[in-house]
Amino acid sequence: MPRTGEPGRSVSSRLLEVLFAFTPEQPHLSLAEIVRKTGLPHATVRRLVVELSSAEALSRRDDGRFTIGLRLWRLGTLAPLTESLRTAAQPFIEDLYTALHQHVQLAVLEGEQAVIIERLSAPAALGLVSQVGGRLPLHCSGVGKVLLSHGGAELVESVLSGPLRRYTPQTTVDTAALRKELADCRLTGTATVREELTPGADSVATRIMDGQGRVVAALSVVVRSGSVSHQAVLPTVIASGLGLSRRLGWHPGIKASSVVH
Incomplete structure (x- = not known):
């Protein structure tokens, strides 16, 4: 695909390029920063x-x-998978939070x-660099390993065949x-x-499953x-995961299957 500054790009694609310049890590951008991140001419931006x-769609501070x-933002909340999941998960997340007072x-x-x-x-919980909307690597985060393990052979091979970043001395980068x-997961x-x-x-x-046994979240x-x-935390987390899975239609007779992409 040509860069946004090249001819042949539609107006809609350039609008999306501007919107996608904003990330959880950089939610506030100046005009110059948008120009630099998109590669579009200053006048176009x-x-x-x-x-x-x-x-x-944008707001100026x-x-x-x-x-x-x-x-x-309101439009984004209409995304069916994430919104239904967030709504169903809210009481379970709140119960875990109340019980443990952690992230x-x-x-x-x-x-x-x-x-x-x-x-x-x-x-007072431990400070983390990620936030809602933020992204985590699959090979070294708890939710990432759950999702990767149920993501199918193609996803596993793609992730493990690429460079595995070592975030800390404890990061597991050995593929075996x-x-x-x-x-095990x-x-x-x-x-x-x-x-x-x-x-x-x-x-x-822990994994979250729907009525077909598909892993839809972690x-x-x-x-x-x-x-x-x-070991003290694990049973509570598992119980919450199973409770949320039941809310989504799962029951013990349904075997877990691949994650929903």
Whole structure:
């Protein structure tokens, strides 16, 4: 596909290029930053930003930087999979949060990453770099390993054949060790990560299934390393995952199958 500054791109594709310049890591952008990230001419970006702002798809802050507008955010909440999941998961996430007072998060698979679609965090909980809408690697996050293990052979081979980033000294990058972890996760439906993604942070995760047994999401609790026993947390996380799965139509007679992409 040609870059946005090249001829042949439609107006709609350029509008999307501007919108996709915003990320959870960079939710506020100046006009110059949008120009740099999209590769579009400055005059084109200015015109598109004015149109998007008029439609309330973008909002201009007092400091002159832009962010996603309320109207576009409302449109995003209509995405059927994530919204129905978030609604069904809310009481289970709240119960886990009330019981443990730690980060509780729900994630789905998108491409070769896990995307956080909901999170509750206690004020004193361990600080994390990701947030709602943020992406996590599949090979070294709790929710990521759950989703990867149920993602099918093609996804597993694609992820393991590529470079595996070592985020901390504890990150597992040995493919043989990862294959064993993924096999165990498929069997148990759970994954435990010890400081693989963030120093001082452990994660206990479980799968969420729908009425056909398809893994549609992963639910996890992120705790400070050494603060609680993983074995003490695991039954509560599993129970919440099974409860949410039942809400989505699953029952014990349905065998878990591949993740929904």
